[in-house]
Amino acid sequence: MTDSQPFQRLRKIDIITAHPNKLLVGALIAIFAFGAIIRITPIASLNPTTKIVPHAPTGAFIGHDEDFYRRYLTMIDAKGLSGYPATVRTYVAAQRDLNWAIIPPTRVTFIASAYLWQFVSRSSPLSSLHAVSCLFTVLGLAVAGVFAWRLGGLPKALGITALMSCAPLQIQMAQRAYIDGVFACCALLTLWMLWENLRAPNHYGWLAGYIVSMALMVMTKENAAFVFVSIIGIIVLNAWISIGKITAALLVASLLGLLLGLFVLTLAAGGINTLAEVYRINVEKSYLTSYAVQTGDGPWFRYALDLLIMSPVVTLLAIAGFLNFEQYDKPTAYFAFILVLTYVVMANVRYGMNLRYASIWDMPLRWIALGQLTAIAGTIPQRFGRFFIVFGVALLCLVDLRQYLLFFAENGIYDPIPESMLRALNILK
Numbered sequence: 001m002t003d004s005q006p007f008q009r010l011r012k013i014d015i016i017t018a019h020p021n022k023l024l025v026g027a028l029i030a031i032f033a034f035g036a037i038i039r040i041t042p043i044a045s046l047n048p049t050t051k052i053v054p055h056a057p058t059g060a061f062i063g064h065d066e067d068f069y070r071r072y073l074t075m076i077d078a079k080g081l082s083g084y085p086a087t088v089r090t091y092v093a094a095q096r097d098l099n100w101a102i103i104p105p106t107r108v109t110f111i112a113s114a115y116l117w118q119f120v121s122r123s124s125p126l127s128s129l130h131a132v133s134c135l136f137t138v139l140g141l142a143v144a145g146v147f148a149w150r151l152g153g154l155p156k157a158l159g160i161t162a163l164m165s166c167a168p169l170q171i172q173m174a175q176r177a178y179i180d181g182v183f184a185c186c187a188l189l190t191l192w193m194l195w196e197n198l199r200a201p202n203h204y205g206w207l208a209g210y211i212v213s214m215a216l217m218v219m220t221k222e223n224a225a226f227v228f229v230s231i232i233g234i235i236v237l238n239a240w241i242s243i244g245k246i247t248a249a250l251l252v253a254s255l256l257g258l259l260l261g262l263f264v265l266t267l268a269a270g271g272i273n274t275l276a277e278v279y280r281i282n283v284e285k286s287y288l289t290s291y292a293v294q295t296g297d298g299p300w301f302r303y304a305l306d307l308l309i310m311s312p313v314v315t316l317l318a319i320a321g322f323l324n325f326e327q328y329d330k331p332t333a334y335f336a337f338i339l340v341l342t343y344v345v346m347a348n349v350r351y352g353m354n355l356r357y358a359s360i361w362d363m364p365l366r367w368i369a370l371g372q373l374t375a376i377a378g379t380i381p382q383r384f385g386r387f388f389i390v391f392g393v394a395l396l397c398l399v400d401l402r403q404y405l406l407f408f409a410e411n412g413i414y415d416p417i418p419e420s421m422l423r424a425l426n427i428l429k
Contacts, residue, residue, distance in 0.1 A: 032161055035141045035166070043171070073125040084112075088278060089274065092281065095285060104282050106265055109186065110179045113132045137182075141165060143185060143189050144161065144363045147188065160370060163366040171408075172404065181359065186220050193206060194231060211253050211256050226357075228258065232254075233337065235254070241337060296354060313395070317396075332371050346358075354416075407421060410424070411423070
């Protein structure tokens with residue numbers, strides 16, 4: 001067998017059909033609908049022993065993060081969006097007197113979207129925050145499916161949409177008033193727009209989409225710095241990995257997206273000095289926060305261990321695929337470099353590691369895992385290869401769904417820290 005024959009067999013299995021047909025499109029819609037339904041349907045419980053606080057209006061318990069977002073939204077709702085700077089100033093004054101960090105109100109995409117939702121629906125602040133978190137997580141699933149279609153055609157879109165539909169972290173992001181699902185959606189959209197600009201240089205539509213998505217990501221959470229570092233890394237390393245073409249327009253768009261996001265944050269904070277003070281004081285107090293010290297530290301492979309606990313089979317396949325992908329596979333190379341670049345930064349933030357932040361890796365990991373599954377299928381008789389892939393994807397989905405139910409439904413974990421997950425697995429008693 002020549003060196004090219006395994007690749008040819010893999011491609012025959014990978015491409016089920018050269019043209020989209022109604023059956024496959026219908027299957028994709030059905031898979032997306034399933035993923036949306038399990039995100040919208042209340043499934044998660046909440047263990048009263050976790051980091052939660054009582055919600056006064058209902059007497060129920062809510063997460064610590066959720067409580068602060070609710071407070072900020074209540075303050076902004078009283079004055080409208082024009083009152084945003086006053087809310088930020090209130091935060092700065094309160095944070096200075098505390099010896100532990102609280103969540104800053106400068107997560108504008110999340111809080112402002114919840115304000116608009118509350119304004120239209122007249123629902124409560126907490127319900128509005130939850131609705132926006134769920135909406136962005138569903139949108140993130142749609143972005144993943146379309147992105148996969150653009151990368152590898154309809155068959156890959158089917159596999160990735162199925163795997164993302166059942167990703168435990170993605171489901172949990174929709175079940176609580178988390179910001180992480182909003183950020184994961186904006187980050188994935190930004191990475192998609194970057195890919196399109198690399199492959200189709202100087203396209204005004206893709207450039208505009210890239211600028212807007214970058215701005216939204218920057219306005220959502222400080223973790224945008226991790227993704228931005230990886231984007232700079234891709235641009236710098238492109239001469240070696242040859243993902244696409246770097247143009248002056250792409251460089252300008254990257255800078256414009258960053259500056260646009262920072263401009264909106266500056267308006268929300270009421271000035272650049274206030275915005276700088278928010279970030280400075282938050283970082284300073286984070287090192288004094290006992291919860292962050294107890295749960296947010298660890299060795300460089302901390303995230304790898306957390307991912308193995310949360311999605312063991314997907315993670316193992318992704319590790320194997322990461323080690324085995326070929327140079328001609330540009331999409332996998334793109335995701336591999338994104339993973340490495342963000343991982344290196346995120347794994348070195350003292351007291352700042354949390355599995356929820358790794359939700360931005362869900363699609364890259366599943367893309368690489370699906371590629372490894374396809375490669376394994378290429379080693380068996382061709383007539384069985386397609387069924388092997390379908391069966392493998394279904395098995396991965398079932399394992400991930402079981403993990404979600406175990407951690408977040410049966411054990412009511414709010415924050416997926418190692419101790420809570422290990423107790424759910426009966427490794428710790």
